[in-house]
Amino acid sequence: MKIKDILNEMKLEVLNIGKDSEIRGGYSSDLLSNVMANAKEGDIWITVQKHMNIIAVAQLKKIPAILIANGGTLSEEVLKKAKEEGITILSSKEGTFELSGKLYNLLIKNQAL
Amino acid sequence: MSIELSCKLSKYAHIFEDLKAEDIMTKQVSTLTADKKISQAKEMMKIKKISGIPIVNDENKLIGIISIEDIIKALETGEMEEKIEKIMTKEVISLKKEDNLPSIIQKFEMYKFGRFPVVDEKNFLCGILTKVDILHKILDKFNLIYLHDKKRNSILNQDLSLITGEKLDIKKAEFKHQIDTTDISRAGEGAAILKSFLINKGIDSEIARKVGIAVYEAETNVVIHSKGEGEILCFIKKDKIIVRVIDNGIGIENLDQAMKEGFSTAPDYIRELGFGAGMGIPNMKRFADKLVILSEKNSGTQVEFVFFLKDK
Numbered sequence: 001m002k003i004k005d006i007l008n009e010m011k012l013e014v015l016n017i018g019k020d021s022e023i024r025g026g027y028s029s030d031l032l033s034n035v036m037a038n039a040k041e042g043d044i045w046i047t048v049q050k051h052m053n054i055i056a057v058a059q060l061k062k063i064p065a066i067l068i069a070n071g072g073t074l075s076e077e078v079l080k081k082a083k084e085e086g087i088t089i090l091s092s093k094e095g096t097f098e099l100s101g102k103l104y105n106l107l108i109k110n111q112a113l
Numbered sequence: 114m115s116i117e118l119s120c121k122l123s124k125y126a127h128i129f130e131d132l133k134a135e136d137i138m139t140k141q142v143s144t145l146t147a148d149k150k151i152s153q154a155k156e157m158m159k160i161k162k163i164s165g166i167p168i169v170n171d172e173n174k175l176i177g178i179i180s181i182e183d184i185i186k187a188l189e190t191g192e193m194e195e196k197i198e199k200i201m202t203k204e205v206i207s208l209k210k211e212d213n214l215p216s217i218i219q220k221f222e223m224y225k226f227g228r229f230p231v232v233d234e235k236n237f238l239c240g241i242l243t244k245v246d247i248l249h250k251i252l253d254k255f256n257l258i259y260l261h262d263k264k265r266n267s268i269l270n271q272d273l274s275l276i277t278g279e280k281l282d283i284k285k286a287e288f289k290h291q292i293d294t295t296d297i298s299r300a301g302e303g304a305a306i307l308k309s310f311l312i313n314k315g316i317d318s319e320i321a322r323k324v325g326i327a328v329y330e331a332e333t334n335v336v337i338h339s340k341g342e343g344e345i346l347c348f349i350k351k352d353k354i355i356v357r358v359i360d361n362g363i364g365i366e367n368l369d370q371a372m373k374e375g376f377s378t379a380p381d382y383i384r385e386l387g388f389g390a391g392m393g394i395p396n397m398k399r400f401a402d403k404l405v406i407l408s409e410k411n412s413g414t415q416v417e418f419v420f421f422l423k424d425k
Binding site: 030031032033034036037041047049051052053054056057059060061062 | 297298299300301302304305308322325326329330333386387388390391392393395396399
């Protein structure tokens, strides 16, 4: 499923639009090393972390999109880096649990079709 | 001022502790006897470009000193043709041959003189010591240390891989990155740059990704824990990639514990940023083909990774 398809299905705020990559699955965690160890290429990553390191993690793990849970925005510097790396940054007021559930349904349902 | 200087010096005391007045002083001293005229002292100062002359007796024992200030006074009072004896300072503050650098500096600070005669235990004059002499000696000493450092560096730069024993020329590393340990939010930057670098070099992207992840963990450890400075070095060999992440920080006290998944010494504010999950070293192990960590408390840490390149 493409990022723009997800955007059509869910109400998410777009902080940066990167490459329109294929999203194959998702991973929810706020521990960076945990994401490093377990997230898969092509995952959308749901986290509450907002600092610069999330871009480095996403880049290293080939994570095309980060979804910031519990709302809020990112610093200019982080967004600039995301732009450079072509990583999509989304944000939502909903929590990790709700977002994970919705994305799970969306992505798994999509895969099943 | 004096306390401040002594403090500054105390840090380097061990470097200079073997330095004695007799090592620092100038041995060729221009002297005069007390029966000579003040005008002669003035001439000697002019010709030799010096600002003070020790006065000795026939046996070369120190009995006084005459300085440029004394001459000026004599000029003002019209005493230039008098004997030196009349105006010289008789209670001379002198240094002993065996005095060490801190006590010499203390004397310079205490008396504000430009020079001190140096005498032996029987008050025979051996030399004269000025601030310039001290400066020269200190520079000599630093020169020696510098040479020693250069030699050491050339040895350090010729290194062997901790894992494979291959020769690694540190100077010729294909990739070098100084880790910015002042900004935690930038931790991982070096790993990301290295990953792109490897991909540009035509390294298989899966291997580049593994390198990136393992190095990311090592790099963030340097930023979070080392309290020192660190560097990432990468060597591309025919069949493998060797990466070193080194720092000069506090070291790892208990490596066995550090290797365990879930063990972390990260403070709370670091954990709030999503670090300190206790998965750093386990992740390194997982993504590298071979891993060696050398560390000792207060002696820095060296992490070396080997990633094998697949046969094409």
